[in-house]
Amino acid sequence: MHAERKHLLTTRIPVRWGDMDAYNHVNNTVYFRYFEQARVEWLEAMAFPVRPDQESAPVIINASCTFLMPVNYPATVEVRLYAGEPGRSSVMTWYELYVEGDDRLYAEGAAKVVWMDTRSGKSVALPDELRAVFAD
Template structure:
């Protein structure tokens, strides 16, 4: 089964590519990686990117929070293999950053899934959105 799905053509910048091993236990009764794991793969990419740029994921002060997430499952992933997750950022708003993802198997150009999420910088005490930190905005403005 070959995918004809095309990733979004909105302006975006590739910010990270990671590899994650598929574990035997990631598969479900249908013999493929359970759908919930795709969201974990995208989450891991977000966490690695933010933490590598000095934004630890801790629930105090101001922090990034996901307000929505979606995934389009194109072709089932199966054990064994390594998942390649490419993470992209779109243009930031005042307090939010759109992110998108492409999921493939390492060594295979076939697109297995795509995803999107919106990251909102939030004051953890009030629960209200706050402006994206200026140094992160500067990093993102290089797009």
């Protein structure tokens, strides 16, 4: 994880039986959904609705995950969301995934979030309200 980051949100998500794959653990694609859910919860808590009818909105331009240990059903995952110093139109986010009741890190990930004009698809400056989160 990046050293200069700010903890923004922790969320808990129940693992669904259908999240598992043929190896009887959570499928790798589902980890990205857990990270996405944390990101959406954070943005909506900041009063940025994540809906297609907005004039500007966040999108990710890359995402990664390092799978350290398998998650199995039943469980509740705890996702911790962090972000770094924002740029003009983007902010880097990082994720840590734990299983509730276990201190071990199961996965870690990252995603670069870019603010865009939904009509043109081009990047725009981050909203001042979002930038203010990193000012203190």
